[in-house]
Amino acid sequence: MKGHYQNILCVLYDTHKQDEVVAQAIHVAKSHQAKLTIMLALETLPPNANIVMESFSYIDSEQSMDSAAESWLQSQSETWSTDYPVTCEARFGHPFMEVMKKIINDKHDLVIKLSETTIIDRLFGSDDLQLLRKCPCPVWVVHRGNAKQYASVVAALDLNYHYPEHEISVRKQLNLDILRHATEIALLEFAQLHIVHVFDSVPEHILRGEFISVDEDAMQHDLASIHKERDEELDRLLEELDKEREAGVLDYLQPQRHLVHGYPRKEIAATATSLAADVVVMGTVARLGVPGYIMGGTAEETIHQLPCAVVGLKPDGFVSPISFDD
Incomplete structure (x- = not known):
């Protein structure tokens, strides 16, 4: 779908x-x-x-x-x-x-x-x-x-593909599905579409604890590289979405990008709140094929912080752990 x-x-x-x-x-x-x-x-x-x-x-x-x-x-x-x-x-x-x-x-x-x-x-x-x-x-x-009627729709994407090779295609497909659903809702509601991705390099709690020494210039260079990498991936996703939608849909929606440096478990919800999100579309499963790994920690913590509607999606290949005979 x-x-x-x-x-x-x-x-x-x-x-x-x-x-x-x-x-x-x-x-x-x-x-x-x-x-x-x-x-x-x-x-x-x-x-x-x-x-x-x-x-x-x-x-x-x-x-x-x-x-x-x-x-x-x-x-x-x-x-x-x-x-x-x-x-x-x-x-x-x-x-x-x-x-x-x-x-x-x-x-x-x-x-x-x-x-x-x-x-x-x-x-x-x-x-x-x-x-x-x-x-x-x-x-x-x-x-x-x-x-x-919603005025602000947020698509929360995880554009970090530094994972085992077999997971990358699943994560890319999930991001595209999130964009599809968020686009559909934005069109339905005549709403502004926002695309949010939160990234970090060295987790802030490690820096605050002074567990490691970080060169500030090197960290800023890394952050700039990560920003560029994620921005380019978002370009690719939007180009793919544009090809399968009716001509002019994305030009009409004018989706706003928000690539934010911070701790995802806090900043996804904080950014959505700052955008007065009426609904957040996001993935709710972290990894496939890992027993007991049903919902990612970032997804669950984010959901509990959101004072708005949520549309939760699963990646391709997800099979519910619950089954019934017809």
Whole structure:
């Protein structure tokens, strides 16, 4: 998929104030003429509930909850479908697993959901991070109150290719995919597209600790060389993107470049915030083929610092660690 969505899943984890994320999903689906499914995923009563409740009371409570959820979704579906055709369904069980089963079995190419807001000091909750780590398709997480027309879209790229040879092509492809998706969103929202890359030479915490001696002139020369290398790679990526887009798209968007020297785990979020980013498009998987290496540390720390929507992408070849039989 090159930034074009065909089968979108909008995930609801409760029935409280969901209209804004549904409106966002309809907005995206309408632009791409995509199929849109709205799924209400609710947790069933805990397994030990039947221990403290009489059996008939437990069954009645569970059936009542399921019936009420189905009724609410049917009522809402009639309202939502007046704007754009949607398919609605409710699933009960473990919400995250039910969502993953739906995504994998129905081959959705974009998931949209509201971020969890129950943890005050964390803008993204555990299920958000689980999806960003393990969902095979792009995940668009919106903050409550943030589902509005975006004015500023940030594509966060890692243009550092000083890795083993077999990883370089994967990283280049991921950067191109990030640009594709960010371009698509910027066009959808009539927004300014910003491209952000943060680079460093000697990590600042090492310099502050005086672990090594660094020649200032040599370091400035290295930084200039790195800047030139990354700028040239960005030129290459934009040229490739320009070839596959309609004529004049990049001229219309006039993407702004931000090659920033600093510590990526801090400066990516800081730069996005300074640009008043409404959404950041970024990769959320660091390396393929490394057991347990699902989300990169830089990605996870950055996500927790962003007060805006995030679209998380996986590299080509990513296989979700979760699988289901059809």
